[in-house]
Amino acid sequence: MSTATSIALFIAVCAASTGLALYTDCGSVDGKIISVHISNCGTSARCILKRRHNVTMEINFKSNVESSSLQAVVHGIILGVPVLFDLPNPDGCKDSGVTCPVENGSTYKYVTTMPISSTYPRVTVDIKWELRDDQNKDLLCALIPAKIG
Structure with a gap:
């Protein structure tokens, strides 16, 4: 195993x-x-997202703009097809740890909790999580590889 591969594997194990x-x-x-x-x-x-459990996600980010609002938009990408996920609270400024307006140059911690329903199919999915600013541009966009188990 090369040194670069060993370092990448070590980082992945530590992150996980x-x-x-x-x-x-x-x-x-x-x-x-x-x-x-x-x-x-x-x-x-x-x-691995276990059905019948809640999952809490924290995204730490830095804003490069001022914005009076944030809107969370989430898609599950299954076999290349994006499927919109209906969030219980899409307002990124309400009960999320972020107070709006967000300011240019400031850092924030966005926190949300999602129930993983027992009705969700057991599938491999990439979660595309966006926080859109008041101009409907992605303040952030994270693609998270997941599996519902």
Whole structure:
């Protein structure tokens, strides 16, 4: 195993063991993601979401703009097809730890809890989580590999 591969594997194992989710930035325009943490995620590269459990997600981010509002938009991407997920609270400024207006250059911790329903099918899914600013641009966009189990 090469040194680069060993380092990448070590980082992945450390991130998974601390609850830090492996994610890719999928188009943050007006902000920068600092970290993503998901509770009860498991230790694999793909976050295991257990049915009949709640999952809490924290996204630490820096805003590059001022915005009077934030709107959470979530899609589950299954076999390349995005499926809109109806959130119980899509207002990114309500009960999320973020107080609006957000300010240019400030950092925030967005927190949300989602129930993983027993009716959800057991599928592999990529979760596309967006927080849109008052201009409907992605303040942040995180793509999180997951599996509902």
